[in-house]
Amino acid sequence: MKRLPLIAPNPPRLSEHLDALRRVEASGVFSNNGPEVRAFEAGVTQALFGGHGACLAVGNATLGLMLAIRHASGMRTGGLNPKQGTLALMPALTFAATAQAAAWAGLTPLICDIDPDDWAACALEEERLLARHGERVGVVVPYATFGNAIDLERYVYFQQRYGVGVVVDAASSLGTLDDAGLGFGACAPFAVVHSMHATKTFAVGEGGLIHSGDVDLIATLRSMGNFGFEGSRNATLPGINAKLPEITAIIAQAKLAEIDSVADHRAALEQAYRAALPGFQFQSVSGQRRAMQFMPVLLPERLAHHRDSIVESIEASGVGCGRYFSPHLGEQPWFQATAMIEPTPVADKIAGRMLSLPITDAMSVDDARRAAAALADACAAILRPLDRRASVRGPGAAVASVIVIGGGPAGTAMLTAATKRGLLPDFAASGLMVIERSGAIGGGRLGRYAITSDSTAQTFLTAVRDNTHPELARLVDHPAGRAVAAHIDALGVPLTEVGPLLRATGDRLTDIVRANGGVVLTGHEALGVRRVGEGVWSVQLRRLSDGHVFDQLARNIVVATGGHQPLDRLATQRVAGGQLADLASGRLIQSDDVLTVGGFEKVADILTGKRNPRIAVIGGSTSALTTIALLLKRQPGLPLGAGAITLLHRRPLRPFYHSVEAAHAEGFTDFGPDDICPVSGFVYRLAGFRLEARDLVLRMLRVDGRAPDPRVALHRIAGDDDAAARTIIEEADLVIAALGYRPIAAPIADRDGLPIPLAAQGGKPMVDRHCRIVDGDGAPIAGLYGLGLAAGFVPWGPLGGEPSFSGQANGLWLWQNDVGLMIVDQVMASQVMAAA
Known part of the structure; x- marks a missing residue:
């Protein structure tokens, strides 16, 4: 039985076009937008795009993206030179070239989540990030996922509403027809960049095509692709050499003549796959026809972690199989080090379940059915023993040493505190589990606030600078770290810029925890905590993707779920x-x-x-x-x-002052000995307003x-x-x-299932001076700790603070240092006692 390769390049045979080759040789023109290139550009504009706009053939699609992104990102400044730190917003599920092109154009990729149905960029996420980052986003780079005819009207709106540049990465779409029957992007007012690589449906060898409904835009990009020359050999624009050779244009013209039959055949193979695999999830498709490069399909969620075995089985049957795009952009080391990555729970899940099956020019419909059967058989072989296996409670049947409920700034701050003393590997190895509702730990809701922090840029950077873990220390030079560092000596940092640094920190902490045997469960929530034995608690967890509920045992629980402003408080509040x-x-x-x-x-x-x-x-x-x-x-x-x-x-x-002398120097004397921190000498260290709020108070x-x-x-x-x-x-x-704010806390019950009354429920602090959660009588509950916004912790002893302070202290610096370590030390000590 013949092997079905995943990809079988099928460009036109150059040997069958000797007359054209002789024509090039006779002309003496081999490059520089010669007659063959111009003939191809005119032909493809007419044949695929209905005569709308114009096309520019380039050496490859990545060069095309670099040109178009550099041009589009200059729209913010009215020129072609984007400001330092300008962002290029793009989806996680795309090829590395999308982000690499943005980086080569001088931009920082801003990677967002995808839509669960069409696997393109999530519209809500795009708009949220455009609103959050404002003019920092220079260009949006959507990806026409797997040749799909995505909605371009959305990006016309973004361009008009936000004044942002748009470049569409349509690498696999040359031959795709939209709902009107025109080539994808025919009337787009921005650049749509297609690939003509040997592996694509429009297989040429190496080449790319930029199309736009805006003829003037194509003319400008043509000059940029010719060293920035506009009508002379003087560079008036940023430029590179992106020109397509004349010989390649001959192959492109030949491919254009056959593209409709090629694309129609591949579309028939796609339909055969869909019909043969009714129980599998496929991408939602738009447009009349798409130019299929291969057949993407998702494994059932319960089989995702068996993907390698399934691929091996399919390959063993003589069918090629791939994993495009897994890992996605946010999971690749270079982009983790250089890009700003938003939480991508949908992309994580989709990429983790993704398989690619063959679609080639040489395949028949029966071949597609054979490949589909290979997938179905491989899955069935794994499902049968799984169905016979007894169910288990969940990811961790053993008793964890500690479960941290909440992976936001407070929960991860405790992990950061452990890194500063080199304790995190041992802390993780002892049986650490972190539970987080969202798709990643670190950021929480902090980045959603449109305000300036009440902590300095230096405070946020001290979490990673000179850290014992190199992957954390390197975040100082990460784009997110540099964005925060730009606000050193300013009155705080915009929290929208702090969020990416906290999320990047969370990614590194996740890697460290998992590498040392700990567990980070994202996409899960804690429904409740119940005492089940002496020194043992059970946490009921729910997996958000499918609602599956299971129990996990632990000896210690850290509640780091943050705070909120409950509506019912307004109903009873008197003023x-x-x-x-x-x-x-x-x-x-x-x-x-x-x-x-x-x-x-x-x-x-x-x-x-x-x-x-x-x-x-x-x-x-x-x-x-x-x-x-x-x-x-x-x-x-x-x-x-x-x-x-x-x-x-x-x-x-009360304003904060670094010293009594500093306060007196400004004539501020409204404080006494009890208002001075005995450890630091700060005036109103805990009660005083800082940074922007302080500035306003001083004025008033x-x-x-x-x-x-x-x-x-x-x-x-x-x-x-x-x-x-x-x-x-x-x-x-x-x-x-x-x-x-009041604390958000999961219900806590005793062995009999009855709720344990908590001090926090009566408006008192949730924790005592050792961060232990206290009951309604003020007694600490063994094995339960609390940390974060509204927990009610008040620094004492060596932690400092003025004696007159009567409120609660919420500060990232405290959580990342002494307060976080206070909990780590207690948990690790309890583990030693339990082992003894």
């Missing part, structure tokens, strides 16, 4: 003697809604039509001051007049002659009979409650 919900009826939102990406736009919508809006912000926390700072500085701004924003607060507003308090912002007024609430405070709230057009 100045009245119910807040009644005083601000229909005009009340929470600060978290304002601070996240898109929150300012929500406020602007609410205040539409208000010529002189009045806003009341309630609370004396950092979130209250940050909310005001956001409302003041966003552009285009709100029409805020004098006293438009009133901050209603109960406690005095007129410290050292600073002028207050006339748009902001302060009102300190004077008890329950403060009629003025009630009036401010009642007359405001919008009331923003910045009342702090």
Whole structure:
């Protein structure tokens, strides 16, 4: 039985076109956009693209992407020179050339997740990242996945709405027809780059084609592909040599003559595969016909980890089999070191299940059925023993040493703390398991906030700089690390730029944990925790992909699930003697809604039509001051007049100072001995506002002659009979409650299944001074720890802090150092005791 190779290059035979070769030799023109290249460009424009726009033939598709990306990324600056740090947004499921071309054009790839149906870039993710990163995104580079005719109207909208450049990587699409029956991208106002590599349906050998409905764009790209020469031998544009040789153009013309029959035949093979494999998942397809390079198909999810065995079985039957594109961009070492990678749970899952089966010009429909049968038989051979096997609880039937519930900034900060003392390998080997709902650990929700951090750039970088693990230390030079470093000595860092660094850190921590025997379960959530024995807890977990629920035993649990602003708090909150919900009826939102990406736009919508809006912000926390700072500085701004924003607060507003001398130098003396940290000498180390919030407070308090912002007024609430405070709230057009955060905690039950009352449920701190979760009576619960936003931890002893401080301390630096190590040390000590 003949072997069916995965890919069988079938370019036209050059030996059958001797007349054309002699024609080239007689002309004396072998390159430089000669007559054969021009004839091919004109012919393909007419035959495949209905005469719309123009085409430019180039040496290969990667050169075409480099030209087009460099040109499109200059749209932001009105020229052809993108700013340093400009991003190229692209999906994870594409070939390496997409990201490599962006890097060679001087951009940093920004890799996003994909759609679960058509496997192209996820539209919601693209728009979220365009909104988050703004003008930093110079170009969007969608991939027409496996020759699919993706929706280009979306990218026309992006170009118009965000002013961003667009280049479509259509490497496998030359021969694909859209819904109108035209070649894919025929009328696109941007560049659509096709490949003519020997392995493609439009097989030439080596070559590429850029098409656009914009004739002037193609003319500019032609000059860029000729060293940047425009009508003379003076470089007026950035340029490279991207020209297609005349001899290759002869082969391209021959291929053009047969492409319809080739593509139609391959489309018939695709349909044969789909009919023969009804139980398998295929890509959702758009357009009238696509130029198939091979047949992508997904394994059943339960068989994904048997993929290597399945491939071996298929290959042994004489059928070629591949794994395009696995690993995807976000899983490849070079891009992990140089790109900014968003969580990609869908791409991770799709790439992990992906197989590629043969589609070649020489195959018959029966050959496609044979290849499909080889796949089905290989899967069936594995499924039969699996079905006979008894089910197990889940990924870890053994008792884990510690389960960390939540892989956001707090949970991963504890892991980072362990790396600083070289403890993470041993901590992981002892039986560490991290549970995270999203597709990756590290970032959590932090990158979704459209505000500046209350930590310095140096604080974020200390987590990785000079780390004992080289892969972490190298993040200082990673694009995400450099983006944070650009804000050194500034008033904080935009959290949208912090998020990528935390996610990159999380990726490296994941690798370290797994390499040392630990487990990182992404895409899972903890439903509850129950005591099942002396020193043993059971965590009920749910796999989000299919709802499968299982139990995992552990001796210790760390709850690092973060905090939230519960709506039910607003229903009971009293301010100045009245119910807040009644005083601000229909005009009340929470600060978290304002601070996240898109929150300012929500406020602007609410205040539409208000010529002189009045806003009341309630609370004396950092979130209250940050909310005001956001409302003041966003552009285009709100029409805020004098006293438009009133901050209603109960406690005095205190600025942080590095020393008593620094405070006195500015004439600030509103503090006493109990307000000074005995360890660091800082004034209001824990209670004081920092960075941007501090700057606003200093102005409002007129410290050292600073002028207050006339748009902001302060009102300190004077008890329950403060009629003025009630009036401010009642007359405001919008009331923003910045009342702090409460911990998000999984239900915790005792052996009998009854809930264990927790201190946090009564509004008290969730943890004690050793980060142990405490019950309703304030007693620590053995084996349970808490860390992160709203946990309620207060530094003490060598950790420092002013004696007068009565709140809770939330800080990434603390979590990544002493507080994180406090938990690590206790867990590892308990393991030693258990082993003894």
